[in-house]
Amino acid sequence: MTYHPKSEFIRVMMERGFLADCTDYQGLDEALNMGGVPGYIGFDATAKSLHVGSLIQIMTLRWLQKTGHKPITLMGGGTTKVGDPSFRADERPLLTPDQIDDNIAGIKQVFAKYIAYEDGPMPSSSEAVGRDNVALMLNNAEWLDSLNYLDFLRDIGRHFSVNRMLSFESVKSRLDREQSLSFLEFNYMILQAYDFMELNRRYGCLVQFGGSDQWGNIVNGIDLTRRVIDHEVYGLTTPLLTTSDGKKMGKTADGAIWLNADMRSPYEFWQFWRNTTDADVGRFLKLYTELPVDECDRLGALAGSEINEAKIRLANEVTTLCHGAEAAAAAEATAREVFEKGGIGDDLPTLTLSPDEVAGGISIVQLIVRSGLAKSGKDAKRLIAENGARLDDAPLTDAGTMIDAAALASPIKLSAGKKRHALVQLES
The missing domain is CATH 3.10.290.10 (RNA-binding S4 domain)
Structure with missing residues (x-):
């Protein structure tokens, strides 16, 4: 792509490898260049913690705040009751309201490490946070739980074409494999579109971020917002990451790499990054740390035994953001004790x-x-x-x-x- 951005945020997204696609590069770039743009990402509460696969989204919101804009973290207290069918082979298990609330409480813990919220502690490197870019933490149950079904069908449902919804890749791939798609799940994209419109109406939210698998859902929200309240909004997607050997990011042979310390210890988290494949080091440094791009490129280009020091740098930087500098230092000390001296480290699971x-x-x-x-x-x-x-x-x-x-x-x-x-x- 040859577009040369004016805004710092789009420039960071492009330089560091966050950008997969955008609905209107120039329109969004010009809005961002004016400063103080609210943007959101939704996180459904399907588990008590997010895992490493969500870290690219969390880092997107962190960079949004660091470049002077307002992150909105949307907890899916409402949409989790339906379940996102995007690129899944089967329906998600239905959770009770109490389970969803417990999961939201667990997920919220990690965001305070990366993003500065009102009445919350300031995470590292957030000294530039002011009134215009302090983050919001919201829950879509606030407006979805009280919807009247018939009113919703008449006011919102009429703007959606079933023909078009069936053409989205996330739905089409499920139907092509002759796997059942329930009417409950089919409603998910309408609810997500409604979220975007509601956030724009209530908070002036101008952009929705998400993985590239969310493209269809994001476009639906843009269309609905334009049709119902005649406002222009934007979508920006990040790549769906796999490691260089083709594995899904955040999943390992022994399960997901959770971001909450009570579900995956800081030592194990550190080890995951330390064991990064050589070919992924430079790319992961750009995405998951805040080291300058030139330094990421230099470290990623190291070869032989030197690349191991780059991996330790990666592990330390990512673990410091997620669990704190002390946890990162303890994990490195334990690793050196275990691997270099053959001893028993203090920080092992x-x-x-x-x-x-x-x-x-x-x-x-x-x-x-x-x-x-x-x-x-x-x-x-x-x-x-x-x-x-x-x-x-x-x-x-x-x-x-x-x-x-x-x-x-x-x-x-x-x-x-x-x-x-x-x-x-x-x-x-």
């Missing part, structure tokens, strides 16, 4: 057992599963059979090994491969 649990001995297979190094007993046995498991750095060859209280007189270290470790200790 730890399984603590009561004396009753080990009174008759506990199987090594169970310990591997409970410490999070394998998803199931079958996976743990396969790990042992393939010589991938170690006990205190010695190969584990017998899946029938039992561990008793005497063996836990001091903590033991379990390892799955070279990079994943956990401690098992007895309750004091």
Whole structure:
């Protein structure tokens, strides 16, 4: 793309690799150049934490605020009751209102680390935040829960063409595979469009951000806002990231890389970034840190053993943003202790057992599963059979090994491969 932006925000988006597409580059750029533009991203509350796959969206809002604009974080208290069908093979499980509220409480914790809200603490590097760009945290249940169905159909539903809705790739791909799409899910894009219009009407929100899979939903919102209240709004999408080896960002063999410390420890989070593939280092530095672009390029171009220092820099920068500088330093110290000295680090994920649990001995297979190094007993046995498991750095060859209280007189270290470790200790 040859467009040369005037606004700092669009320039950052382009230089750092955030930009997939925009509904009107020039119109949005000119609006941003005037300053103080409100923009939003919606986050449905399908789990108690967001994972690394959402971090590109969080960083988008952070850069929006750092360049003088107003981020709106929209919690999907209403839309989570429906479930976004975009590019899914099946319907999301329906959650109760209490589950949704619990999930929202968990998700909110992470945003305060990245974005400055009214009455909230100032995250790092947010010294430029003032009255015009302090962030809003909203919940779409505020307007969706009270909708009257018949009024909504007459006032909003009439602006949507079913023919056009069926042509969107997110719906079309589901139908082409002959997978069921419920009427409940089919309504999701209408509700998301309504959100955009309502945010524009209430807060002057001018732009919606989202992954490129949200393009159709965003365009619907732009059309609805123009048709119903005759306001011009914009959409900007970010790329759907995969790692260089084709894996979905934020998912690993042992599950999602959650952003909340109680669901994925800062050490494990740090390790995820430290284990980045060489080819992804430069790109991830631009997207997930605030290091200057030239420095990201320099670090990403390192080769041989030097690239490992770039990965440590990446892990430290990302972990500092998400969990704080102390957590990043502790994770690095633990990693160096474990990998360079072969010792036991203080910050490893730890399984603590009561004396009753080990009174008759506990199987090594169970310990591997409970410490999070394998998803199931079958996976743990396969790990042992393939010589991938170690006990205190010695190969584990017998899946029938039992561990008793005497063996836990001091903590033991379990390892799955070279990079994943956990401690098992007895309750004091």
